[in-house]
Amino acid sequence: MSITIEKIASHLNAKLIGDPKLSIESISSVENATKQQLVFIEAKDIQSKVDKTTAGAVICQQEVKTSKTLLIVKNPRIAFAKALELFDRPKDIKQGIDEKAWVEKGAEVDPSATVYPFVTLRSGAKIGKNVILYPGVYVGQNVKIQDDAILFPNVTVFKNTHIGKRVLIHAGARIGDDGFGYVWNGSQHYKIPQVGNVVIEDDVEIGANAAVDRATTGTTKVGQGTKIDNLVQIGHNDQIGKHCIICGQVGLAGSVNIGDGAMLGGQAGVADHVNIAPGARVGAQSGIIQDIKTQKPLFGTPATEASNFFKSHLIISKKLPEMRKELLRLRKEVEELKKNK
Amino acid sequence: MSITIEKIASHLNAKLIGDPKLSIESISSVENATKQQLVFIEAKDIQSKVDKTTAGAVICQQEVKTSKTLLIVKNPRIAFAKALELFDRPKDIKQGIDEKAWVEKGAEVDPSATVYPFVTLRSGAKIGKNVILYPGVYVGQNVKIQDDAILFPNVTVFKNTHIGKRVLIHAGARIGDDGFGYVWNGSQHYKIPQVGNVVIEDDVEIGANAAVDRATTGTTKVGQGTKIDNLVQIGHNDQIGKHCIICGQVGLAGSVNIGDGAMLGGQAGVADHVNIAPGARVGAQSGIIQDIKTQKPLFGTPATEASNFFKSHLIISKKLPEMRKELLRLRKEVEELKKNK
């Protein structure tokens, strides 16, 4: 597959300097590019970076002297993302319902949607425009999936879940499974039935093999534009704000509230009923067991301000053994002083 | 769907005070209830909580003055769980074997069981009464699944596994995959074939996308009534007792023993061959690398008693920098004293 630089420039709304017919085969990083590849360069030293790269074409912020073809844009990183889109168009779409799918009576599917083989659609499910359901997807009763959402292979969505527009759910993610709730009845853990649902707002992305539990009663919510990475666990009744970033293997217990724009690093954990402020920044592997009101970076378990954490960590690993020795020395000297008094 | 309060009272074996024909549409929390919803109230201040709630009906322990309908029971939380059950009855059951399933010769299925499309049943598999196998489930050779068990979509169960009565296995859980065992043969990691199996006893629940590996030789066992949350890893040859609680993303290495009633918090990890006492309580994100004999709460990596852990943590984050300053001050003063001696 190749695309003319002219066509890319038009997609990016970029100023084109150089040969408009240059044929681009793919996007690359500055280091290993070929003449048929396009790269992007940010910020300073643009001239020297353009000189150095072996790419045939460069996205950058300002014009420099070069024989290479340039695409001038305001934000090269965003332009790079948009250029990649041109090379990522799904070419495998097959509109309509495959005869190897199982569509229960009472499910509604827009004719522009794609339902691949081995997909299950239960009664009451409503599938919007241009939705793509890859093989092995399970859609439960009364699930609503809005326009342009894509569910990759083997995703399961349980009854009464709502999925917004342009949502992407990656392979094997589980939306709306039972929350983890029991009450000890004297002889066993008695299951608390989980009768709530899950709402995933527009533009959310959920990673491979992640799990979003449905609410005990009420709704587990993932807010608009929030991005969730692979193998993340979202507990029952969690309320996640808009435009959050939740990295791989993060685990949230039940009834957690996360404010808009918060970021949680990989493998971080949050205890049940904890509230996290909008814009909070939780470091990787950190453990949050109390409400967070700051936007300063946090680290450790239990988490403290990252600056303190790293100061303490330095003292522990370097200074603590030395402090012990110093204490013993002082002890001796004080004894000596007391004797000689 | 709505149910009369009379019918709910009878299901809970509760004393009904008020209008027996009141129609309940769902269960809710005290804060946001409507007149057609039922809530539960525990412990003290029952009168004021009943006064405050906007619910039409309340489960509680004793009679109070109110125009609302009351259900009087001994344990409101258990009654709440039982009431939820009425609203959680699967209404999607379709007994028998769907023609889109693949049932190998030699598999036996009770006529009361439900085998949905895209289910695989290998030869020698035995499926008990009222078992439900959702779409995409894979059941290997000689797997036994006992009465009333439910396997949600895309669960895989490998050969020779035994699954007890009323077991629930949530979407995408993997039961009986190979344990992680190799021996270095001088040039590569040589795979140790895993020829054991897995036994899941009655009333166990296993979360979405969890993995329970089969034993190298012998059996990996999960004891009766134990509840395992999403994305948990159970290693080969682990022996898990009865009525344990294992929270989300916990990881157990191989040959771990966990006593009855132990609780492991989210993201905790246990090293191989470690023994954990019955009733042990392991905090979230903790790492267990030695045998645990206490029932006192544990925390940290390596885990120590939680009370000590939090004391030390406080000293580290607050007192350690101050201790360093104090040491330097003392050092100066002692020098001064020595000079003036």
Place this chain on the structure above:
Amino acid sequence: MSITIEKIASHLNAKLIGDPKLSIESISSVENATKQQLVFIEAKDIQSKVDKTTAGAVICQQEVKTSKTLLIVKNPRIAFAKALELFDRPKDIKQGIDEKAWVEKGAEVDPSATVYPFVTLRSGAKIGKNVILYPGVYVGQNVKIQDDAILFPNVTVFKNTHIGKRVLIHAGARIGDDGFGYVWNGSQHYKIPQVGNVVIEDDVEIGANAAVDRATTGTTKVGQGTKIDNLVQIGHNDQIGKHCIICGQVGLAGSVNIGDGAMLGGQAGVADHVNIAPGARVGAQSGIIQDIKTQKPLFGTPATEASNFFKSHLIISKKLPEMRKELLRLRKEVEELKKNK
């Protein structure tokens, strides 16, 4: 199933002492063996261990006096692994493409391969000799799977992935999903399309429900002979060397480099763009945020040498409260000395 000890001896290239017709039903551990079972004994005290075991046959390094049947080999542990293989031969193979599979036009399948029901093969996929694709496997466009690889149920492999010879991918693993990359465009996280691929070299094993993301541009690579356990997250553009061991629930961010033969303990995490030396040893639950150049065992978050970590940990949990008291005592004594000066 039972196999004569004679046949096992020949498979192991072992010296057989005893009854060649002894019938072995399975392999066991030394403690619980029956007369129809084979066990292995390593290193010292061979005579007493052989005397004690109730097994009918023993793999060991040298001849001892016994009525039991012996298999003498150089490396008993490797011989044990090889003996297990005899009992682990898949007996469920059904060569050819099942009519319940969905094979798109343009996919090529070697006639010796097995394609089970509910498998999806997209156009351009090439499936080598003796490959087994279990039910529910999804193979994307232009995926190449080389000879003798096995993909267990519900594995998904996205477009352009290459999978080497003898690779094993366990149930529910996701190969080639989108990497986690966005750029903030002032109002939302704008997705950076992920147009690279994944290369899995020969003899790699990937655990159940693990996820290996495809590269943003270029290739995410897992080197020859590397073994990856369940629920592991491999980020976009990671380069993993040969013969590494990556234990359960490890998480690697993007663009991580891991040298040949490195070992990462369970639940360890590695930050993006970090380089880890060949042969590095990272302890369980450790967090790596800087390049690692040593082969000494590491532990903690951020990780330090394990010996230091455990020394500091001991001081913290035992010595730190005592140090505080000692400081206060010294402070008083110095005050006293100053007064009396």
